[in-house]
Amino acid sequence: MTDYRLIYFSENRLPLGQLAAELDAILDKSRQNNVLVGVTGALMFSAGYFVQVLEGEQGAVEATFERIQQDSRHGDVQLVDFSPVAERTFSNWSMAYAGRREDASDELDAIGTKSGFDPSLLDGHQLFDKLKSRLLEAA
Numbered sequence: 001m002t003d004y005r006l007i008y009f010s011e012n013r014l015p016l017g018q019l020a021a022e023l024d025a026i027l028d029k030s031r032q033n034n035v036l037v038g039v040t041g042a043l044m045f046s047a048g049y050f051v052q053v054l055e056g057e058q059g060a061v062e063a064t065f066e067r068i069q070q071d072s073r074h075g076d077v078q079l080v081d082f083s084p085v086a087e088r089t090f091s092n093w094s095m096a097y098a099g100r101r102e103d104a105s106d107e108l109d110a111i112g113t114k115s116g117f118d119p120s121l122l123d124g125h126q127l128f129d130k131l132k133s134r135l136l137e138a139a
């Protein structure tokens with residue numbers, strides 16, 4: 001079965017005070033669900049945006065993304081890429097968190113004043129590289 005990789009970004013809709021706890025809940029739930037359907041990937045939060053990579057069989061990735069899009073904890077979900085891949089990059093993680101935990105509780109970073117990160121200015125390759133390099137930094 002060919003694996004697919006999906007990349008999207010979205011805007012945070014959570015109040016800053018709830019962000020860190022909700023991020024933990026999202027990661028816990030993601031890991032429980034994704035392992036059951038063979039989906040792997042990575043999630044990052046920066047400057048009020050989520051960026052996520054989902055990898056797996058086409059149907060499993062689509063069903064997961066459908067659910068994620070309905071989630072009111074974020075909005076304005078923008079699909080950047082959904083393509084077949086020769087191999088997975090995040091095969092060891094049912095959902096890795098690509099970044100420092102502090103990012104989510106750092107008010108300046110959460111509202112974007114510090115990093116100035118704007119995913120809408122990056123293409124799929126650049127977003128993917130950003131997630132990969134943040135994951136390596138955090139490890």
Ligand SMILES: Cc1cc2nc3c(=O)[nH]c(=O)nc-3n(C[C@H](O)[C@H](O)[C@H](O)COP(=O)(O)O)c2cc1C
Nearest residue numbers: 026029030033034050052064067068071073074095
């Ligand atoms: C930014 C973000 C990323 C998420 N990533 C995943 C994910 O990778 N897998 C998943 O199952 N749910 C993910 N969720 C949660 C889903 O939106 C949804 O709440 C969850 O899948 C519902 O699971 P349940 O039906 O088992 O309660 C994510 C939510 C957000 C806001």
